[in-house]
Amino acid sequence: MKLRVESVSYSYRKGVEALSDVSFSVEQGTIYGIMGETGSGKSTLLKLLNGLYTPTKGKIFLDDREYSSITKSTLPFRVGLVFQYPESQLFEESVILDVAFGPKNKGRSKEEAIMDAEKALVTVGLKKDKWNKSPFNLSGGEKRRAALAGVIAMNPEVLVLDEIAAGLDKEGKDRIFSVLEKLKKEGKTIIFVSHSPDDVARYAERVLVLNKGKLKAEGEVREVFSSPSVPKNQSEVIASEIREKGINLPSPILTLEELSDEIVKVIDK
Amino acid sequence: MADIVLDNCFYSYSNSLEEKVLSGVSLRVEAGSFISVIGPNGSGKSTLAKLLNGLYIPSSGIVEVDGLSTREKKNIPQIRRKVALLFQNPDNQIVGDTVEDDTAFGPENLGLDRDEITKRVEDSLSKVGLLEKRKMSPNTLSGGEKARLGIAGVLALNPEVLVLDEATAMLDPEGRKEVMAILQDLWKYQGKTIILITHHPEETIYGERIVVLDKGEIKLDGSVAEVYRKSETLKKLGLELPPYVELSLLLKEKGVIDDIAFDSSSLCPLLESKI
Numbered sequence: 001m002k003l004r005v006e007s008v009s010y011s012y013r014k015g016v017e018a019l020s021d022v023s024f025s026v027e028q029g030t031i032y033g034i035m036g037e038t039g040s041g042k043s044t045l046l047k048l049l050n051g052l053y054t055p056t057k058g059k060i061f062l063d064d065r066e067y068s069s070i071t072k073s074t075l076p077f078r079v080g081l082v083f084q085y086p087e088s089q090l091f092e093e094s095v096i097l098d099v100a101f102g103p104k105n106k107g108r109s110k111e112e113a114i115m116d117a118e119k120a121l122v123t124v125g126l127k128k129d130k131w132n133k134s135p136f137n138l139s140g141g142e143k144r145r146a147a148l149a150g151v152i153a154m155n156p157e158v159l160v161l162d163e164i165a166a167g168l169d170k171e172g173k174d175r176i177f178s179v180l181e182k183l184k185k186e187g188k189t190i191i192f193v194s195h196s197p198d199d200v201a202r203y204a205e206r207v208l209v210l211n212k213g214k215l216k217a218e219g220e221v222r223e224v225f226s227s228p229s230v231p232k233n234q235s236e237v238i239a240s241e242i243r244e245k246g247i248n249l250p251s252p253i254l255t256l257e258e259l260s261d262e263i264v265k266v267i268d269k
Numbered sequence: 270m271a272d273i274v275l276d277n278c279f280y281s282y283s284n285s286l287e288e289k290v291l292s293g294v295s296l297r298v299e300a301g302s303f304i305s306v307i308g309p310n311g312s313g314k315s316t317l318a319k320l321l322n323g324l325y326i327p328s329s330g331i332v333e334v335d336g337l338s339t340r341e342k343k344n345i346p347q348i349r350r351k352v353a354l355l356f357q358n359p360d361n362q363i364v365g366d367t368v369e370d371d372t373a374f375g376p377e378n379l380g381l382d383r384d385e386i387t388k389r390v391e392d393s394l395s396k397v398g399l400l401e402k403r404k405m406s407p408n409t410l411s412g413g414e415k416a417r418l419g420i421a422g423v424l425a426l427n428p429e430v431l432v433l434d435e436a437t438a439m440l441d442p443e444g445r446k447e448v449m450a451i452l453q454d455l456w457k458y459q460g461k462t463i464i465l466i467t468h469h470p471e472e473t474i475y476g477e478r479i480v481v482l483d484k485g486e487i488k489l490d491g492s493v494a495e496v497y498r499k500s501e502t503l504k505k506l507g508l509e510l511p512p513y514v515e516l517s518l519l520l521k522e523k524g525v526i527d528d529i530a531f532d533s534s535s536l537c538p539l540l541e542s543k544i
Contacts, residue, residue, distance in 0.1 A: 037441075169509055234512050241533040247540060256512060260519035267525060267543045 001157035008058035033204030041213040051075035080156030086147030090135035102154040120153035141172035161192040201233035201254040225252040271335040273298040278330035292485040303463040305473035308482030318434040322352040353428035369403040393424040413444025430462040471511040
């Protein structure tokens with residue numbers, strides 16, 4: 001599903017816009033990153049995207065249907081929201097029951113819900129021997145993936161994720177995003193929100209940068225990170241330090257792997 | 270000048286010696302050095318920090334500051350003047366209505382005269398780059414500035430050793446860089462001893478020595494370069510590596526370099542020899 005946001009503003013109080021005049025669209029099968037600091041309006045945007053809030057001005061479309069014409073109760077199942085630290089909301093006695101909770105709520109029978117849950121757990125790469133364990137016995141990264149499975153099990157067309165990589169180490173992050181990569185290939189639209197330029201540069205194909213409620217930059221990841229007004233990711237900071245020492249590297253550099261490849265090219269010349 | 274010596278220190282919170290938080294830690298911190306302490310959660314880092322100024326007394330073993338044992342109650346005031354401890358979350362440690370009042374709190378408690386207090390406050394605030402904001406309310410400061418204010422408050426006590434226990438944990442990368450620049454200045458040009466307890470690996474490269482704790486024991490202890498050459502051990506402990514070290518490992522794999530670098534000054538010479 002394609003998601004289109006058209007001149008959307010949102011105010012919590014009259015006269016103060018938390019988000020003002022933001023437009024962008026996300027094609028089906030894209031991993032889209034929304035980057036911004038605390039107070040940039042990214043949490044507000046997230047809640048607009050999954051229909052928790054209604055725009056004060058502007059419109060949001062899922063394919064060509066405006067949100068207001070979609071039955072309100074079905075929207076959260078079509079645009080699934082994964083909250084920050086979702087593992088804090090695991091509560092059932094076993095992992096499988098926890099993941100089955102969403103589809104059951106959506107109206108699937110108990111057997112169907114379990115089948116949906118099993119499929120989602122396979123997608124996130126949680127092994128079968130963990131399915132009947134208490135969620136509290138999982139490691140941090142596993143808990144995060146179980147919580148993600150809970151939303152995937154509802155089979156949403158669009159996934160919106162708030163700080164999905166926060167607090168995970170590099171390996172944990174790579175695992176989560178390889179799951180998202182898989183979902184993207186199945187045609188899901190993935191939107192993740194992050195305060196980290198490193199994660200956005202590494203994992204997003206297209207990027208929206210928010211600053212104080214306004215759109216600061218939008219476009220293909222490499223194009224956005226070329227802009228001097230966008231916060232630099234760590235690999236680019238290192239690359240610029242190396243450039244200062246007189247070694248010529250292209251810009252921008254998005255990951256450490258890319259940086260090492262570019263260094264090899266310079267040396268091979 | 271205050272050397273700190275830990276000799277075979279054990280520590281447990283309960284009486285049961287089963288659950289030791291620290292287990293046979295021996296360490297000598299020479300006056301004027303900059304040591305970073307890293308380790309997984311629960312490795313005993315914070316406990317170690319609290320042993321250094323007598324906030325905790327080891328269950329067995331000895332901690333001596335400048336030859337004064339923390340075990341002797343009468344030594345504690347003197348030890349606390351030499352060794353200052355700074356914790357996470359600067360908001361909890363802010364007490365004054367203005368930046369300068371806040372900084373004056375410590376010296377006032379020492380009973381110093383007005384002129385000396387004013388001098389120390391100005392001196393400390395200028396060292397952390399907050400002199401211009403002296404009349405402002407601490408609440409208007411950014412995270413990085415609040416952390417610097419915390420350091421100023423400690424500097425006004427004129428300690429020889431600064432122990433920072435995850436003092437940058439709440440800060441964004443920009444704020445952490447501000448604090449690191451100040452610590453480096455205090456170490457290089459003011460002769461202070463810095464003991465930095467951190468879970469941000471990139472901060473360790475500002476110092477000269479790294480101690481790695483795991484399950485209450487010292488796993489590695491050496492220069493920054495020595496410790497990062499043993500990156501396998503760090504990875505096994507689940508510790509992240511500074512980005513330059515990660516990059517070095519990638520370049521090593523590709524056969525470009527054969528040593529580990531931890532900043533641009535150590536990396537570029539390795540590369541230039543190949544170009």
